[in-house]
Amino acid sequence: MKARVTITLKNGVLDPQGKAIHHALEGLGFNGVNDVRAGKMIELDLADGTSDAEIEDMCRKLLANTVIENFRIERA
Amino acid sequence: MKTAVIVFPGSNCDRDLAVAFEQATGQKPHMIWHRETSLPDGIDLIGVPGGFSYGDYLRSGAMAAQSPVMRAVSDAAAQGRYVIGICNGFQVLTESGLLPGALMRNAGISFVCRDVRLTVDNSQSAFTNLYEKGEEILVPVAHHDGNYFADAETLDRLEGEGRVAFRYAEAVNGSARNIAGVLNEGGNVLGMMPHPERRSEPAHGGLDGKRLFDALASA
Numbered sequence: 001m002k003a004r005v006t007i008t009l010k011n012g013v014l015d016p017q018g019k020a021i022h023h024a025l026e027g028l029g030f031n032g033v034n035d036v037r038a039g040k041m042i043e044l045d046l047a048d049g050t051s052d053a054e055i056e057d058m059c060r061k062l063l064a065n066t067v068i069e070n071f072r073i074e075r076a
Numbered sequence: 077m078k079t080a081v082i083v084f085p086g087s088n089c090d091r092d093l094a095v096a097f098e099q100a101t102g103q104k105p106h107m108i109w110h111r112e113t114s115l116p117d118g119i120d121l122i123g124v125p126g127g128f129s130y131g132d133y134l135r136s137g138a139m140a141a142q143s144p145v146m147r148a149v150s151d152a153a154a155q156g157r158y159v160i161g162i163c164n165g166f167q168v169l170t171e172s173g174l175l176p177g178a179l180m181r182n183a184g185i186s187f188v189c190r191d192v193r194l195t196v197d198n199s200q201s202a203f204t205n206l207y208e209k210g211e212e213i214l215v216p217v218a219h220h221d222g223n224y225f226a227d228a229e230t231l232d233r234l235e236g237e238g239r240v241a242f243r244y245a246e247a248v249n250g251s252a253r254n255i256a257g258v259l260n261e262g263g264n265v266l267g268m269m270p271h272p273e274r275r276s277e278p279a280h281g282g283l284d285g286k287r288l289f290d291a292l293a294s295a
Contacts, residue, residue: 013180013225014180014183014223014225014250016180016181016182016183016184016185016223016250017181017185020185061142062134062138062142063134065135065138065171065178067170067176067177067178067225067226068178068180068225
């Protein structure tokens with residue numbers, strides 16, 4: 001069983017990496033980009049029966065820093 | 077005073093910090109590998125050094141914060157022992173929840189490695205009582221993730237309680253309210269991005285960092 005955790009910076013938290021990507025896209029002539037936010041994706045291969053609560057616990061304890069980041073869990 | 081320096085895979089300021097501790101206290105610190113689950117008896121001061129623990133995987137300090145030794149460090153902090161986290165050590169302390177906030181990628185994206193001017197905001201703590209309030213000191217920084225972030229409520233509380241130890245006196249990394257170092261509620265845990273251990277003997281070009289270790293040695 002696989003789950004995919006997407007981690008993004010919270011709204012209002014400055015994302016310098018996203019800004020740099022945005023500038024680079026503009027430099028390439030892509031002018032229709034309003035904003036860029038960079039995040040990360042972590043794929044977990046889990047034992048069958050792993051509960052949503054357990055995955056959420058993994059996110060809170062390690063995978064995301066909830067001071068600055070949000071996470072979203074999707075089961076594949 | 078008995079001291080200890082924590083060593084993670086990827087720490088690279090552990091020996092510099094050990095020298096600074098030894099010069100201030102006259103005793104060699106215990107070097108504690110991250111796998112240890114306890115600290116030697118009677119440790120008064122613990123240093124969490126700079127470096128790139130666990131290659132900065134996931135987030136700077138995130139893996140080190142979960143290492144066995146950090147439980148012992150948290151227990152020691154709860155008992156009122158002094159803990160100082162410098163640079164990556166500061167990141168480890170925020171990731172372990174011993175200090176509030178988080179250290180994000182520098183606002184200018186670049187790694188910043190140079191001497192910076194700091195102002196001493198709190199000169200009452202066990203770490204800073206040999207400085208004058210408002211005094212400007214010169215201490216090197218070397219980091220990629222030093223941009224201090226906390227929500228406005230937390231920042232107000234830190235300022236209201238005098239828990240901002242140092243601020244940058246110039247633009248460095250985009251830190252909220254120019255915060256360079258913060259204290260915990262009990263005043264026995266300090267985290268700071270600048271490296272006082274790199275400015276603590278004449279060959280370093282100055283002694284501005286030395287007073288921090290001297291203050292601790294007499295705490």
